[in-house]
Amino acid sequence: MTDTVFPTIGYLAWQLSQNIAGRLERELRALDLTLAQYNALLHTVRTPGLSSADIARRSGVTAQSMGAAVNHLIGRGLLRREPHPTSRRSMCLFATEEGHAVGTRADAVAGRITAEATSHLPAADSATLRRLLYRLVEELNPDSLAPGVRSEGVRPEALTGRERP
Structure with missing residues (x-):
């Protein structure tokens, strides 16, 4: 291997991602959130009315993993489901007031970790x-x-x- 081939941009991006994701996962535990749950909350706050499948595609996780994350957030009262206005098979997700508050705290954690990683x-x-x-x-x-x-x-x-x- 030569320096021009290894490490690749993809490898370097993956290493950075793993480092930041690991730190974020550990620190989000204080808010009782996993990375998948944080992603679900983040996307629902930014784009109200998405389905769990929409969020899974946006987050790069399986629909099953996102479904579990969403169910946990609904159980905690951070998200709520409503019927889709035109599709009987789909449900829309919305952050509750508490979901917005937890999302804001989680964003602050993510912002601090990002700032530290690039400081x-x-x-x-x-x-x-x-x-x-x-x-x-x-x-x-x-x-x-x-x-x-x-x-x-x-x-x-x-x-x-x-x-x-």
């Missing part, structure tokens, strides 16, 4: 990294991002990682 980078490098990752995800899985926001529309403070994860 050794100059602010300009951190902003560049975030912008480039955003553009890649925007092309590969645009549904996983906030609806209707394109990378060129992202506010500069959001690119630094200081606002939201």
